[in-house]
Amino acid sequence: MISRYTKPKMAAIWSEKNRFRKMLDVEIFAAEAMSKIGMVPRYSLEIIKKKAKINVKRINEIELTVKHDVIAFLSAVMETIGPDGSFLHLGMTSSDVLDTATASQLRESTKLLIEEIKKLATITKNIAKKYKMTPIIGRTHGVHAEPMTFGLKVASWYTEIMRSLDRLKFTLETVSYGKISGPVGTIAYIEPDVEEHVCKSMELKPEPVSTQIIPRDRHSVYFSCLAHVGTCLERIAVEIRHLQRTEVAEVQEPFAKGQKGSSAMPHKRNPIISENICGLARLLRGYAVTAMENVALWHERDISHSSTERIMLPDASIALHYMLVRMQDLLLGLNVYPENMRANLDKTKEVIFSGTLLFSIVNKGVPREEAYTIVQSVAFDAKDNGISLEKACLRSSQMSKYLTDQEIKRDCSVFSHFKNIEHIFRRVFQK
Numbered sequence: 399m400i401s402r403y404t405k406p407k408m409a410a411i412w413s414e415k416n417r418f419r420k421m422l423d424v425e426i427f428a429a430e431a432m433s434k435i436g437m438v439p440r441y442s443l444e445i446i447k448k449k450a451k452i453n454v455k456r457i458n459e460i461e462l463t464v465k466h467d468v469i470a471f472l473s474a475v476m477e478t479i480g481p482d483g484s485f486l487h488l489g490m491t492s493s494d495v496l497d498t499a500t501a502s503q504l505r506e507s508t509k510l511l512i513e514e515i516k517k518l519a520t521i522t523k524n525i526a527k528k529y530k531m532t533p534i535i536g537r538t539h540g541v542h543a544e545p546m547t548f549g550l551k552v553a554s555w556y557t558e559i560m561r562s563l564d565r566l567k568f569t570l571e572t573v574s575y576g577k578i579s580g581p582v583g584t585i586a587y588i589e590p591d592v593e594e595h596v597c598k599s600m601e602l603k604p605e606p607v608s609t610q611i612i613p614r615d616r617h618s619v620y621f622s623c624l625a626h627v628g629t630c631l632e633r634i635a636v637e638i639r640h641l642q643r644t645e646v647a648e649v650q651e652p653f654a655k656g657q658k659g660s661s662a663m664p665h666k667r668n669p670i671i672s673e674n675i676c677g678l679a680r681l682l683r684g685y686a687v688t689a690m691e692n693v694a695l696w697h698e699r700d701i702s703h704s705s706t707e708r709i710m711l712p713d714a715s716i717a718l719h720y721m722l723v724r725m726q727d728l729l730l731g732l733n734v735y736p737e738n739m740r741a742n743l744d745k746t747k748e749v750i751f752s753g754t755l756l757f758s759i760v761n762k763g764v765p766r767e768e769a770y771t772i773v774q775s776v777a778f779d780a781k782d783n784g785i786s787l788e789k790a791c792l793r794s795s796q797m798s799k800y801l802t803d804q805e806i807k808r809d810c811s812v813f814s815h816f817k818n819i820e821h822i823f824r825r826v827f828q829k
Contacts, residue, residue, distance in 0.1 A: 399716040403678070408719035411506045412712035418452045420499035421471055424596055425486045426450065428578055431595035432488060432588065442482040451478040468492035489587030491580055493699070497612045498576035500711070502600050504620060507715045508570040514722040515566060515627065519559045521729045523827065526552040530823060533812045534648065534739040535750065540640075542746050544753060545812040547819055548648075548739060553826050555634050562627045569623040572616050576602040582698045583608040610699035614692045621689035621710065624718045625682040631725050632679035635672035638728070642669045647738045652731025671728045678717050685714045743812065748787030749777045754809040755791065755801070762800045772796045786810070 399409075410416060429446055432438040453474055461470035469492075476483030487495070530549035535542050578593035579585045585593065590604075597604045605612050641648040651669050653659075659666030688710060692703035743750070752773050759769040776797055780790040788810035791797045797806065808814055 399713045403720045404716050405720055405723055407510055408716045411503055412715060414454050415452065417499060417503065418454060418457060418471060420502045421495050422450055422452060422475060423600060424495045424498045427596040427599040428490060428592055429485060431592040435589055437488055438485045442485045445482040446479055446486065449479045450475055468495055489580065490578060491610060493611045494578045498596065498600065501573055501576045501602050504573040505570065505601060508566055508573060511718060512566050514719060515559060515563050518722055518726050519556060519563065521726055522552055522556040522559055525729060526556055529734065530819060531816060532736050532739065533743055535743050542750055544750055545743060545815045547816060550819060550822065553823065557826060558630045562630045565623045565626055569620055572619045574602050575605045575612055575616060576600060577605045577608040577612055579608045581610055583610065614703055618689040618693055621686045621714060624714050625686035628679035628682035628718055628721060631721050632676050635675040639669045639672045648735055648742065650733040651728055671724055675721050675724060678721050681717060682714055685710045747780045747785065748810050749780055751787055751810045752777045754814055758805060758809050759800045764800060
């Protein structure tokens with residue numbers, strides 16, 4: 399991933415240094431287990447643990463010649479150990495090392511994403527509670543529908559974030575599997591205890607049935623989860639973009655001191671964070687498709703998945719981590735304008751209360767079609783003559799047959815829609 403979208407914590411997880419360090423951990427843990435059954439001399443194990451070092455530059459130099467990353471890795475490590483290094487990698491294949499090391503990176507990556515999404519959930523919860531009863535127009539098809547509250551809108555974001563958290567937790571368990579089972583998964587050259595020891599030491603479980611590799615459905619779950627989380631963030635970002643439009647102006651992204659919105663138009667304050675998040679979400683969905691393509695390999699393995707994973711694993715992880723941090727910053731600095739929300743509510747001259755009035759008249763025993771005609775008539779009167787719906791109702795002889803002045807006033811208030819907001823908030827936040 400380019401440095402523009404890279405944060406240090408996730409970059410460190412997917413760095414070459416960390417990958418090679420984990421590969422060395424796999425080799426050393428395997429040697430430990432083999433020493434217990436006499437495959438590796440105890441003295442040689444101690445030499446390996448004491449002298450083995452990672453030199454990324456040297457590994458890359460050797461790979462230029464041997465054209466094989468694991469062989470280059472082993473050769474460079476053996477140079478730091480000496481003759482006792484020959485006891486590394488006994489009975490193992492390259493994917494034993496690569497896939498188990500990658501599983502450990504996936505664990506670290508998923509745990510960091512869980513940490514960041516928990517922070518986002520807390521920020522979102524606080525905004526939802528702050529604006530729990532702040533009126534805003536609900537929109538369907540981009541058109542005014544009925545009143546709701548800004549807090550309820552944000553509470554909806556919160557619940558989706560929490561579902562994303564659940565998916566990440568499931569993903570953490572799914573990717574936490576390693577293998578030391580040889581070229582086709584038969585564990586032919588070593589004892590199962592070696593695999594058990596390596597996996598346990600790296601906080602993994604042994605893959606129940608592996609081939610030459612860990613089955614890629616596990617990886618596809620990881621990428622699918624990242625795409626889901628990215629889409630969750632995109633939904634929030636799209637809403638903020640719409641609400642920041644000039645003619646809406648109900649919320650606005652933070653704008654830093656000295657920041658400039660346009661090279662040509664000094665007045666511009668564009669929703670660039672939200673747009674950035676929307677773009678990166680598309681990238682994550684593309685990676686999810688490729689990950690699914692990687693599941694069906696030839697027989698016990700081919701390497702058609704390998705080239706894509708070298709790009710996708712760091713890029714997707716780094717991109718989503720960046721998106722989560724950016725969304726935290728966006729919501730922490732979000733400017734909210736309740737007065738504009740109220741002004742937009744008033745633009746429709748209260749015709750948005752037509753559904754409430756319809757419901758009340760039907761409850762009086764009036765057939766629905768007849769009630770609909772009555773309410774439609776007063777709504778059109780309000781719109782055509784630029785008066786409030788309440789005033790149109792009060793001057794309608796048809797309406798006064800069924801509803802009192804007090805009932806009309808009640809039904810033409812935004813707060814008639816909010817009687818169960820507290821119930822919804824208890825359901826969401828008091829579990």
